[in-house]
Amino acid sequence: MAKKDTGSDQLLNEFKALVSDTEELLQHSVELTGDKAEELRGQINSSLQRARKALSSTEQALLERGKVALHTSEEYVREHPLQSLAIGAGVGFLLGLLVSRR
Structure with missing residues (x-):
């Protein structure tokens, strides 16, 4: 599970870097010309590509976890149909109570 958390952390860090680079470009856009502007644009482009990859x-990791959860749920329902029906009825009853209180 640590690997999945690392992916989320990596994604968050990439977006923070992208936002930071974009803010820097906006603040210095008037001052920057030529090579400096190109260098900063290159940094932003690189950050954006890393964020896209992350x-x-x-x-992909979320899709795989969703598929596994769906498969596990389907197996449980097949193996325990009466328990699944009772759980569904209980959840429906509770939701009905919550909705009727409004």
């Missing part, structure tokens, strides 16, 4: 890998 987002893509996080998306």
Whole structure:
């Protein structure tokens, strides 16, 4: 699980870096010309590409976890149909109570 947390941390760090670079570009956009502007644009582009890669890998990890959870749920329902029905009825009853109180 630490690997998944690391991916989220990496994604968050990439977006923070992207925001920071973008803020810097906006603050210095009037002053920067030529090589300095190109260098900062290159840094922002690099940060954006890293953030996209991190987002893509996080998306893939979430899809895989969702597929595993769906498969596990389907197996449980097949193995315990009456318990699943009772759980569903209980959840429906509780939701009905919550909605009717409004």
